[in-house]
Amino acid sequence: MxxxxxxxxxxxxxxxxxxxxxxxxxxxxxxxxxxxxxxxxxxxxxxxxxxxxxxxxxxxxxxxxxxxxxxxxxxxxxxxxxxxxxxxxxxxxxxxxxxxxxxxxxxxxxxxxxxxxxxxxxxxxxxxxxxxxxxxxxxxxxxxxxxPVGILEELRKIKTLEAELEALKRFLFRLYAHPGDVHKVEEALRDWHSRGLLWVEARNVEKLSGVRNAEEILEGLALIGVVEKKMRGGEGVYRHRSYSPD
The missing domain is CATH 1.20.120 (Four Helix Bundle (Hemerythrin (Met), subunit A))
Structure with a gap:
């Protein structure tokens, strides 16, 4: 390089x-x-x-x-x-x-x-x-x-793990403090899928569920494997694993 x-x-x-x-x-x-x-x-x-x-x-x-x-x-x-x-x-x-x-x-x-x-x-x-x-x-x-790209990549992995840990901590707090919000977000995501939208933006889930900062919950669900996440146009989109073609 x-x-x-x-x-x-x-x-x-x-x-x-x-x-x-x-x-x-x-x-x-x-x-x-x-x-x-x-x-x-x-x-x-x-x-x-x-x-x-x-x-x-x-x-x-x-x-x-x-x-x-x-x-x-x-x-x-x-x-x-x-x-x-x-x-x-x-x-x-x-x-x-x-x-x-x-x-x-x-x-x-x-x-x-x-x-x-x-x-x-x-x-x-x-x-x-x-x-x-x-x-x-x-x-x-x-x-x-x-x-050597490997050195930079190892540093990147550490930063990624730190970010994931923080995201998981926020999710666990939401799960403990407001478990109903997690259920609402998951159901809203499924609802969008049932309407034909296979990859859903966080703001659309938030709008349908009425849960503020729904992206925190979606990120947590992605980390524990309940939903999938990918980047599209610089923004994260989500899909429930029950709707995955695999």
Whole structure:
């Protein structure tokens, strides 16, 4: 793992993302078709380079679980954005009636994805930048470029265990003080599943259950294996294990 290469890629990605976010709002309200296509092509050029850089970054981070996951999330979002832009460009290149009907839907999908895209990308870049700071600290000198990822990973595991212990302590307190809240949260999660939503955000569980800070309970349930958790768009989502396909 070459720290200087990673820093350079991160710096370039941050610069490109700022340029992308500055240009993206120009799509809204643009009624001139040629100008719209011109803006979209400019975004596509930026998006293509961002995807290439995030792919290279992902390969560099293989072996460091946390950093690898962040790089994977970054790559996933960049790939999705490039796909959405190319979908629009493809439809704009056609003149048939069917393409015109699909154009509005494709633009809506792009706009909807962009709402979570900016946050997710900035979060991933921020987390990766912190990882690089740790790598530099472990490097122990300007002339040492190669860093043993295993050391940083062990430190990461310790921090993760500490965070999980704190989450478990909060859950056990809620379970002891208000056991009914735990039942309500679990039932609300099941209720969402029965409505067809397989992965549920904490705020939706909180809204349905009426339990404040439901995420604390969901985190605890995830730690003891009652529910599953994954990250989506920079936010945790949950699924009850009784609804797992396994």
């Amino acid at each position: 070459n720290v200087e290469d990673i820093k350079a890629r991160l710096s370039r990605l941050e610069s490109l993302h700022s340029a992308f976010e500055e240009k993206f709002p120009l799509l809204y309200g643009e009624n001139d078709r040629e100008r719209f296509v011109e803006i979209l092509r400019g975004l596509h050029t930026i998006s293509r380079e961002k995807l290439e850089l995030s792919s290279a970054l992902y390969r560099e981070m293989v072996g460091s679980t946390y950093a690898e996951n962040q790089a994977k999330e970054l790559y996933r979002n960049e790939h999705q954005m490039k796909f959405r832009i190319e979908e629009l460009l493809s439809l704009l290149a056609k003149e048939d009636y069917d393409a015109k009907l699909k154009l509005s839907t494709a633009m809506d999908r792009l706009a909807q994805f962009h709402r979570v895209y900016d946050y997710a990308v900035r979060k991933a870049l921020s987390e990766l930048a912190r990882e690089v700071e740790g790598l530099e600290l472990l490097a122990g000198g300007e002339n040492q470029k190669k860093v």
